[in-house]
Amino acid sequence: MNCEEISELVYDYLNERLDADCAVSFTVHMDGCAECREQVSDLQHTWTGLADLPQEEPSSELKARFYSMLESQQVAAKPRPLATWFQNLAVFPLIPQGLAAGVLLFAGILIGAQIESGENVDELRREVRSLSQRVTLSLLQQDSVSERLRGVRFSYQSAVYDEEVIIALIDAVGYDKSVNVRLAAIDALKPYLSQQPVLNSMVTFLGKERSPLVQVSLIDALFGTNGGETLETLRVMSNDAQVIDSVREHVRTLLEESV
Protein backbone atom coordinates (compact mmCIF):
# COMPACT_ATOMS: atom_id res chain seq x y z
CA MET A 1 0.00 0.00 0.00
CA ASN A 2 1.37 3.44 -0.91
CA CYS A 3 0.69 6.93 0.47
CA GLU A 4 -2.00 7.68 -2.12
CA GLU A 5 -3.91 4.52 -1.30
CA ILE A 6 -3.66 5.41 2.37
CA SER A 7 -5.29 8.75 1.72
CA GLU A 8 -8.15 7.00 -0.13
CA LEU A 9 -8.79 4.76 2.83
CA VAL A 10 -8.39 7.29 5.63
CA TYR A 11 -12.10 8.02 5.94
CA ASP A 12 -12.96 4.32 6.36
CA TYR A 13 -10.08 4.00 8.82
CA LEU A 14 -11.38 6.88 10.93
CA ASN A 15 -14.79 5.21 11.03
CA GLU A 16 -13.29 1.79 11.74
CA ARG A 17 -14.81 0.39 8.60
CA LEU A 18 -11.72 -1.07 6.97
CA ASP A 19 -11.97 -4.76 6.24
CA ALA A 20 -9.42 -7.00 7.96
CA ASP A 21 -6.98 -7.24 4.99
CA CYS A 22 -7.00 -3.50 4.33
CA ALA A 23 -6.58 -2.77 8.04
CA VAL A 24 -3.43 -4.89 8.14
CA SER A 25 -1.92 -3.26 5.02
CA PHE A 26 -2.91 0.16 6.37
CA THR A 27 -1.17 -0.46 9.69
CA VAL A 28 1.95 -1.87 8.01
CA HIS A 29 2.28 1.25 5.85
CA MET A 30 1.64 3.58 8.76
CA ASP A 31 4.33 1.86 10.83
CA GLY A 32 6.89 2.60 8.13
CA CYS A 33 5.76 6.06 6.96
CA ALA A 34 6.16 8.94 9.40
CA GLU A 35 4.44 11.44 7.09
CA CYS A 36 1.24 9.38 6.75
CA ARG A 37 1.33 8.58 10.45
CA GLU A 38 1.44 12.26 11.35
CA GLN A 39 -1.24 13.21 8.84
CA VAL A 40 -3.64 10.46 9.86
CA SER A 41 -3.08 11.28 13.53
CA ASP A 42 -4.01 14.93 12.82
CA LEU A 43 -7.13 13.91 10.95
CA GLN A 44 -8.11 11.49 13.68
CA HIS A 45 -7.76 14.22 16.30
CA THR A 46 -10.01 16.55 14.29
CA TRP A 47 -12.53 13.81 13.50
CA THR A 48 -12.76 12.83 17.17
CA GLY A 49 -13.06 16.49 18.16
CA LEU A 50 -16.03 16.93 15.83
CA ALA A 51 -17.87 14.14 17.60
CA ASP A 52 -17.31 15.97 20.88
CA LEU A 53 -19.10 19.10 19.69
CA PRO A 54 -22.15 19.28 21.93
CA GLN A 55 -25.53 18.96 20.29
CA GLU A 56 -27.63 22.03 20.99
CA GLU A 57 -31.28 21.95 22.05
CA PRO A 58 -33.80 24.14 20.26
CA SER A 59 -36.17 26.23 22.37
CA SER A 60 -39.57 24.83 23.35
CA GLU A 61 -41.12 27.52 21.16
CA LEU A 62 -40.10 25.56 18.06
CA LYS A 63 -42.24 22.61 19.08
CA ALA A 64 -45.19 24.84 19.95
CA ARG A 65 -44.93 26.59 16.57
CA PHE A 66 -44.74 23.30 14.70
CA TYR A 67 -47.82 21.78 16.35
CA SER A 68 -49.74 25.01 15.90
CA MET A 69 -48.85 24.95 12.19
CA LEU A 70 -49.85 21.29 11.90
CA GLU A 71 -53.19 21.94 13.56
CA SER A 72 -53.98 24.93 11.37
CA GLN A 73 -53.07 22.89 8.27
CA GLN A 74 -55.46 20.18 9.34
CA VAL A 75 -58.27 22.65 9.95
CA ALA A 76 -57.61 24.27 6.58
CA ALA A 77 -57.58 20.89 4.85
CA LYS A 78 -61.00 19.95 6.21
CA PRO A 79 -63.83 20.26 3.69
CA ARG A 80 -66.38 22.93 4.57
CA PRO A 81 -69.57 21.62 2.98
CA LEU A 82 -71.89 24.43 4.10
CA ALA A 83 -69.64 27.23 2.83
CA THR A 84 -69.17 25.44 -0.48
CA TRP A 85 -72.90 24.98 -0.79
CA PHE A 86 -73.57 28.70 -0.33
CA GLN A 87 -70.81 29.53 -2.81
CA ASN A 88 -72.43 27.24 -5.35
CA LEU A 89 -75.78 28.89 -4.74
CA ALA A 90 -74.29 32.29 -5.52
CA VAL A 91 -73.34 31.01 -8.97
CA PHE A 92 -77.02 30.86 -9.83
CA PRO A 93 -78.42 34.24 -8.70
CA LEU A 94 -81.42 34.03 -10.99
CA ILE A 95 -82.86 30.82 -9.54
CA PRO A 96 -86.51 31.40 -8.71
CA GLN A 97 -87.22 31.62 -4.99
CA GLY A 98 -89.50 28.61 -5.05
CA LEU A 99 -86.81 26.45 -6.59
CA ALA A 100 -84.27 27.78 -4.07
CA ALA A 101 -86.64 26.83 -1.25
CA GLY A 102 -86.94 23.37 -2.74
CA VAL A 103 -83.17 23.04 -2.92
CA LEU A 104 -82.93 24.17 0.70
CA LEU A 105 -85.50 21.58 1.74
CA PHE A 106 -83.65 18.87 -0.16
CA ALA A 107 -80.37 19.95 1.44
CA GLY A 108 -82.02 19.77 4.85
CA ILE A 109 -83.13 16.23 4.17
CA LEU A 110 -79.60 15.31 3.04
CA ILE A 111 -78.03 16.84 6.16
CA GLY A 112 -80.57 15.07 8.34
CA ALA A 113 -79.78 11.78 6.68
CA GLN A 114 -76.08 12.39 7.20
CA ILE A 115 -76.59 13.00 10.91
CA GLU A 116 -78.76 9.93 11.16
CA SER A 117 -76.12 7.82 9.47
CA GLY A 118 -73.75 8.84 12.21
CA GLU A 119 -71.07 10.45 10.01
CA ASN A 120 -71.03 13.66 12.05
CA VAL A 121 -70.91 11.71 15.28
CA ASP A 122 -67.98 9.72 13.91
CA GLU A 123 -66.26 12.95 12.93
CA LEU A 124 -66.72 14.28 16.45
CA ARG A 125 -65.36 11.05 17.89
CA ARG A 126 -62.32 11.31 15.63
CA GLU A 127 -61.65 14.86 16.76
CA VAL A 128 -61.94 13.95 20.45
CA ARG A 129 -59.59 11.03 19.85
CA SER A 130 -57.10 13.26 18.05
CA LEU A 131 -57.25 15.78 20.90
CA SER A 132 -56.71 13.11 23.55
CA GLN A 133 -53.82 11.74 21.48
CA ARG A 134 -52.12 15.14 21.34
CA VAL A 135 -52.57 15.68 25.08
CA THR A 136 -51.10 12.23 25.81
CA LEU A 137 -48.10 12.73 23.53
CA SER A 138 -47.45 16.19 24.90
CA LEU A 139 -47.61 15.04 28.54
CA LEU A 140 -45.29 12.10 27.85
CA GLN A 141 -42.61 14.51 26.67
CA GLN A 142 -42.64 16.79 29.69
CA ASP A 143 -39.61 17.11 31.98
CA SER A 144 -41.67 16.56 35.11
CA VAL A 145 -42.13 12.93 36.17
CA SER A 146 -45.65 13.60 37.48
CA GLU A 147 -46.65 15.10 34.11
CA ARG A 148 -45.30 12.07 32.26
CA LEU A 149 -47.22 9.81 34.63
CA ARG A 150 -50.34 11.84 33.82
CA GLY A 151 -49.54 11.24 30.16
CA VAL A 152 -49.49 7.47 30.74
CA ARG A 153 -52.83 7.68 32.59
CA PHE A 154 -54.25 9.80 29.80
CA SER A 155 -53.31 7.14 27.27
CA TYR A 156 -56.00 4.88 28.75
CA GLN A 157 -58.61 7.22 27.27
CA SER A 158 -57.69 5.96 23.84
CA ALA A 159 -60.05 3.02 23.41
CA VAL A 160 -58.55 1.97 20.09
CA TYR A 161 -55.04 1.01 18.95
CA ASP A 162 -53.39 4.37 18.40
CA GLU A 163 -49.94 3.90 16.85
CA GLU A 164 -48.45 7.19 17.95
CA VAL A 165 -49.54 6.77 21.56
CA ILE A 166 -48.32 3.15 21.56
CA ILE A 167 -44.91 4.18 20.24
CA ALA A 168 -44.66 6.97 22.81
CA LEU A 169 -45.46 4.41 25.54
CA ILE A 170 -42.88 1.98 24.14
CA ASP A 171 -40.35 4.81 24.18
CA ALA A 172 -41.26 5.48 27.81
CA VAL A 173 -40.66 1.83 28.77
CA GLY A 174 -37.30 1.77 27.03
CA TYR A 175 -35.87 5.18 27.68
CA ASP A 176 -37.68 7.07 30.44
CA LYS A 177 -35.34 7.89 33.32
CA SER A 178 -38.03 7.38 35.93
CA VAL A 179 -38.72 3.84 37.15
CA ASN A 180 -42.29 4.89 38.02
CA VAL A 181 -42.99 6.08 34.49
CA ARG A 182 -41.51 2.90 33.03
CA LEU A 183 -43.67 0.76 35.33
CA ALA A 184 -46.83 2.74 34.48
CA ALA A 185 -46.07 2.52 30.75
CA ILE A 186 -45.65 -1.28 30.97
CA ASP A 187 -49.10 -1.55 32.56
CA ALA A 188 -50.60 0.68 29.89
CA LEU A 189 -49.10 -1.49 27.13
CA LYS A 190 -50.34 -4.83 28.47
CA PRO A 191 -53.51 -4.84 26.35
CA TYR A 192 -51.36 -4.39 23.23
CA LEU A 193 -48.85 -7.19 23.80
CA SER A 194 -50.61 -9.26 21.15
CA GLN A 195 -49.21 -6.76 18.60
CA GLN A 196 -45.86 -8.13 17.40
CA PRO A 197 -43.94 -4.79 17.32
CA VAL A 198 -45.02 -4.04 20.90
CA LEU A 199 -44.08 -7.53 22.08
CA ASN A 200 -40.69 -7.43 20.33
CA SER A 201 -39.85 -4.05 21.84
CA MET A 202 -40.73 -5.23 25.33
CA VAL A 203 -38.56 -8.33 24.95
CA THR A 204 -35.66 -6.16 23.76
CA PHE A 205 -36.05 -3.81 26.70
CA LEU A 206 -36.19 -6.70 29.15
CA GLY A 207 -32.71 -7.70 28.02
CA LYS A 208 -31.41 -4.17 28.66
CA GLU A 209 -33.35 -3.15 31.76
CA ARG A 210 -31.29 -2.79 34.94
CA SER A 211 -33.95 -1.91 37.52
CA PRO A 212 -35.13 -5.11 39.29
CA LEU A 213 -38.61 -3.62 39.81
CA VAL A 214 -39.05 -2.91 36.12
CA GLN A 215 -37.49 -6.27 35.21
CA VAL A 216 -40.08 -8.11 37.32
CA SER A 217 -42.92 -6.04 35.89
CA LEU A 218 -41.75 -6.75 32.33
CA ILE A 219 -41.28 -10.44 33.09
CA ASP A 220 -44.81 -10.73 34.50
CA ALA A 221 -46.31 -8.85 31.57
CA LEU A 222 -44.43 -10.89 28.98
CA PHE A 223 -44.71 -14.29 30.60
CA GLY A 224 -48.34 -14.78 29.60
CA THR A 225 -47.54 -14.12 25.94
CA ASN A 226 -45.59 -17.41 25.63
CA GLY A 227 -43.56 -16.24 22.61
CA GLY A 228 -40.45 -18.24 21.74
CA GLU A 229 -38.26 -15.16 21.96
CA THR A 230 -39.78 -14.24 25.33
CA LEU A 231 -39.01 -17.66 26.78
CA GLU A 232 -35.49 -17.54 25.36
CA THR A 233 -34.87 -14.13 26.95
CA LEU A 234 -36.21 -15.41 30.27
CA ARG A 235 -33.97 -18.47 30.10
CA VAL A 236 -30.94 -16.25 29.48
CA MET A 237 -31.96 -14.06 32.43
CA SER A 238 -32.30 -17.04 34.70
CA ASN A 239 -28.56 -17.70 34.25
CA ASP A 240 -27.35 -14.11 33.97
CA ALA A 241 -25.03 -13.27 36.86
CA GLN A 242 -25.74 -9.55 36.40
CA VAL A 243 -29.41 -10.07 37.25
CA ILE A 244 -29.98 -9.89 40.99
CA ASP A 245 -30.77 -13.13 42.82
CA SER A 246 -34.42 -12.40 43.63
CA VAL A 247 -35.24 -11.58 39.99
CA ARG A 248 -33.40 -14.67 38.77
CA GLU A 249 -35.31 -16.75 41.29
CA HIS A 250 -38.60 -15.24 40.10
CA VAL A 251 -37.77 -16.12 36.49
CA ARG A 252 -36.79 -19.68 37.40
CA THR A 253 -40.01 -20.18 39.32
CA LEU A 254 -42.08 -18.98 36.38
CA LEU A 255 -40.14 -21.16 33.94
CA GLU A 256 -40.53 -24.22 36.17
CA GLU A 257 -44.25 -23.58 36.53
CA SER A 258 -44.61 -23.33 32.78
CA VAL A 259 -43.08 -26.75 32.16
Place this chain on the structure above:
Amino acid sequence: MNVTDVFSDNELMLRVRDGDNVRLGMLFERHHKKLFNFFLHTAGKRQVAEDLVQEVFVRMLKYKHTYRGESGFGPWMYRMARNVRSDQFRKRGNAPFDSANVETVELADERPAPAELLETDQSIGLLRTALAQLPIEKRELLIMARFELLKQDEIASLLDCSVATVKVRIHRAIKELSRIYHQITCEVRA
Protein backbone atom coordinates in the same frame (compact mmCIF):
# COMPACT_ATOMS: atom_id res chain seq x y z
CA MET B 1 -35.56 -4.90 17.40
CA ASN B 2 -35.38 -1.19 18.03
CA VAL B 3 -38.42 0.97 18.76
CA THR B 4 -37.52 3.24 15.92
CA ASP B 5 -37.88 0.27 13.57
CA VAL B 6 -41.55 -0.08 14.39
CA PHE B 7 -42.48 2.54 11.82
CA SER B 8 -39.77 3.74 9.49
CA ASP B 9 -39.47 7.35 8.40
CA ASN B 10 -40.36 6.23 4.92
CA GLU B 11 -43.59 4.57 6.07
CA LEU B 12 -44.57 7.62 8.07
CA MET B 13 -43.90 10.02 5.21
CA LEU B 14 -45.86 7.85 2.78
CA ARG B 15 -48.80 8.08 5.18
CA VAL B 16 -48.41 11.85 5.38
CA ARG B 17 -48.38 11.95 1.59
CA ASP B 18 -51.60 9.96 1.53
CA GLY B 19 -53.35 12.48 3.76
CA ASP B 20 -52.53 11.35 7.29
CA ASN B 21 -50.86 14.64 8.23
CA VAL B 22 -50.77 13.84 11.96
CA ARG B 23 -47.86 11.45 11.25
CA LEU B 24 -45.70 14.46 10.48
CA GLY B 25 -45.63 15.00 14.25
CA MET B 26 -43.68 11.75 14.68
CA LEU B 27 -41.21 12.74 11.98
CA PHE B 28 -40.82 16.12 13.67
CA GLU B 29 -40.08 14.44 17.01
CA ARG B 30 -37.44 12.26 15.40
CA HIS B 31 -35.66 14.86 13.30
CA HIS B 32 -36.17 18.40 14.52
CA LYS B 33 -33.13 18.43 16.85
CA LYS B 34 -30.80 17.09 14.17
CA LEU B 35 -32.16 19.55 11.65
CA PHE B 36 -31.77 22.34 14.19
CA ASN B 37 -28.10 21.47 14.71
CA PHE B 38 -27.58 21.13 10.96
CA PHE B 39 -28.90 24.67 10.49
CA LEU B 40 -27.12 25.99 13.56
CA HIS B 41 -23.78 24.99 12.05
CA THR B 42 -24.64 26.12 8.54
CA ALA B 43 -26.87 29.14 9.15
CA GLY B 44 -25.39 30.53 12.34
CA LYS B 45 -28.09 31.91 14.59
CA ARG B 46 -30.40 29.97 16.88
CA GLN B 47 -33.49 31.93 15.86
CA VAL B 48 -32.68 31.55 12.18
CA ALA B 49 -32.03 27.83 12.67
CA GLU B 50 -35.43 27.40 14.37
CA ASP B 51 -37.19 29.35 11.61
CA LEU B 52 -35.55 27.14 9.01
CA VAL B 53 -36.54 23.92 10.80
CA GLN B 54 -40.14 25.17 10.88
CA GLU B 55 -39.98 26.04 7.20
CA VAL B 56 -38.71 22.56 6.30
CA PHE B 57 -41.74 20.95 7.93
CA VAL B 58 -44.11 23.47 6.33
CA ARG B 59 -42.65 22.52 2.95
CA MET B 60 -42.90 18.82 3.71
CA LEU B 61 -46.65 19.28 3.96
CA LYS B 62 -46.80 21.56 0.97
CA TYR B 63 -44.80 19.25 -1.28
CA LYS B 64 -45.78 15.93 0.27
CA HIS B 65 -47.25 14.78 -3.06
CA THR B 66 -43.72 14.79 -4.52
CA TYR B 67 -42.51 12.19 -2.03
CA ARG B 68 -41.83 8.84 -3.70
CA GLY B 69 -39.70 7.20 -1.05
CA GLU B 70 -37.30 5.75 -3.61
CA SER B 71 -34.10 7.23 -2.19
CA GLY B 72 -35.42 7.33 1.36
CA PHE B 73 -36.77 10.00 3.64
CA GLY B 74 -33.42 11.39 4.88
CA PRO B 75 -32.04 12.61 1.53
CA TRP B 76 -35.47 14.04 0.65
CA MET B 77 -35.64 15.97 3.91
CA TYR B 78 -32.07 17.29 3.73
CA ARG B 79 -32.50 18.25 0.07
CA MET B 80 -35.46 20.31 1.22
CA ALA B 81 -33.41 21.69 4.12
CA ARG B 82 -30.64 22.86 1.78
CA ASN B 83 -33.19 24.51 -0.51
CA VAL B 84 -34.86 26.23 2.44
CA ARG B 85 -31.51 27.57 3.59
CA SER B 86 -30.57 28.81 0.10
CA ASP B 87 -33.95 30.52 -0.30
CA GLN B 88 -33.60 32.15 3.09
CA PHE B 89 -30.17 33.58 2.25
CA ARG B 90 -31.39 34.74 -1.15
CA LYS B 91 -34.45 36.41 0.36
CA ARG B 92 -32.40 38.24 2.94
CA GLY B 93 -29.68 39.10 0.46
CA ASN B 94 -27.10 37.47 2.69
CA ALA B 95 -24.17 35.38 1.70
CA PRO B 96 -24.26 31.88 3.18
CA PHE B 97 -22.94 31.78 6.69
CA ASP B 98 -19.15 31.72 6.42
CA SER B 99 -15.94 32.95 7.92
CA ALA B 100 -17.01 36.54 7.39
CA ASN B 101 -19.64 36.24 10.09
CA VAL B 102 -18.10 33.60 12.26
CA GLU B 103 -18.73 35.76 15.32
CA THR B 104 -22.46 35.38 14.80
CA VAL B 105 -22.46 31.68 15.77
CA GLU B 106 -24.87 31.73 18.63
CA LEU B 107 -24.86 28.71 20.88
CA ALA B 108 -26.92 28.09 23.97
CA ASP B 109 -23.92 27.71 26.24
CA GLU B 110 -22.21 30.83 24.90
CA ARG B 111 -20.97 32.87 27.81
CA PRO B 112 -17.96 35.01 28.71
CA ALA B 113 -15.01 32.68 28.62
CA PRO B 114 -13.50 32.28 32.09
CA ALA B 115 -9.77 32.79 32.24
CA GLU B 116 -9.23 29.26 33.40
CA LEU B 117 -11.01 27.53 30.53
CA LEU B 118 -10.48 23.81 30.60
CA GLU B 119 -8.37 22.65 27.71
CA THR B 120 -11.17 20.53 26.29
CA ASP B 121 -13.60 23.45 26.35
CA GLN B 122 -11.03 25.56 24.60
CA SER B 123 -10.44 22.89 21.98
CA ILE B 124 -14.16 22.62 21.32
CA GLY B 125 -14.40 26.39 20.99
CA LEU B 126 -11.48 26.49 18.56
CA LEU B 127 -12.91 23.61 16.56
CA ARG B 128 -16.25 25.44 16.29
CA THR B 129 -14.44 28.50 15.04
CA ALA B 130 -12.47 26.41 12.53
CA LEU B 131 -15.64 24.68 11.36
CA ALA B 132 -17.32 28.04 10.79
CA GLN B 133 -14.44 29.07 8.53
CA LEU B 134 -14.86 26.04 6.31
CA PRO B 135 -16.74 26.63 3.02
CA ILE B 136 -20.40 25.81 3.52
CA GLU B 137 -20.40 22.74 1.21
CA LYS B 138 -17.59 21.13 3.16
CA ARG B 139 -19.05 22.16 6.50
CA GLU B 140 -22.44 20.63 5.82
CA LEU B 141 -20.81 17.47 4.50
CA LEU B 142 -18.83 17.06 7.72
CA ILE B 143 -21.88 17.81 9.87
CA MET B 144 -23.99 15.27 7.99
CA ALA B 145 -21.29 12.60 8.16
CA ARG B 146 -20.02 13.15 11.69
CA PHE B 147 -23.35 13.72 13.39
CA GLU B 148 -24.71 10.74 11.41
CA LEU B 149 -27.58 12.75 10.01
CA LEU B 150 -27.32 10.61 6.89
CA LYS B 151 -25.54 7.41 5.91
CA GLN B 152 -22.83 7.52 3.25
CA ASP B 153 -25.12 6.18 0.52
CA GLU B 154 -27.80 8.70 1.50
CA ILE B 155 -25.28 11.55 1.30
CA ALA B 156 -24.29 10.22 -2.12
CA SER B 157 -27.94 10.26 -3.17
CA LEU B 158 -28.40 13.79 -1.82
CA LEU B 159 -25.31 15.08 -3.62
CA ASP B 160 -25.99 13.00 -6.70
CA CYS B 161 -22.58 11.34 -6.74
CA SER B 162 -21.03 7.97 -5.89
CA VAL B 163 -20.23 6.78 -2.35
CA ALA B 164 -16.52 6.78 -3.32
CA THR B 165 -16.78 10.47 -4.26
CA VAL B 166 -18.49 11.20 -0.92
CA LYS B 167 -15.58 9.57 0.92
CA VAL B 168 -13.04 11.58 -1.03
CA ARG B 169 -14.93 14.82 -0.38
CA ILE B 170 -15.25 14.10 3.32
CA HIS B 171 -11.54 13.29 3.50
CA ARG B 172 -10.71 16.62 1.85
CA ALA B 173 -13.08 18.45 4.20
CA ILE B 174 -11.50 16.88 7.31
CA LYS B 175 -8.05 17.78 5.97
CA GLU B 176 -9.03 21.38 5.44
CA LEU B 177 -10.73 21.60 8.81
CA SER B 178 -7.65 20.13 10.42
CA ARG B 179 -5.45 22.70 8.69
CA ILE B 180 -7.65 25.64 9.78
CA TYR B 181 -7.87 24.26 13.30
CA HIS B 182 -4.08 24.05 13.59
CA GLN B 183 -3.71 27.54 12.20
CA ILE B 184 -6.16 28.97 14.75
CA THR B 185 -4.62 26.98 17.57
CA CYS B 186 -1.18 28.34 16.72
CA GLU B 187 -2.53 31.91 16.57
CA VAL B 188 -4.21 31.56 19.95
CA ARG B 189 -1.13 30.10 21.59
CA ALA B 190 1.27 32.57 20.00
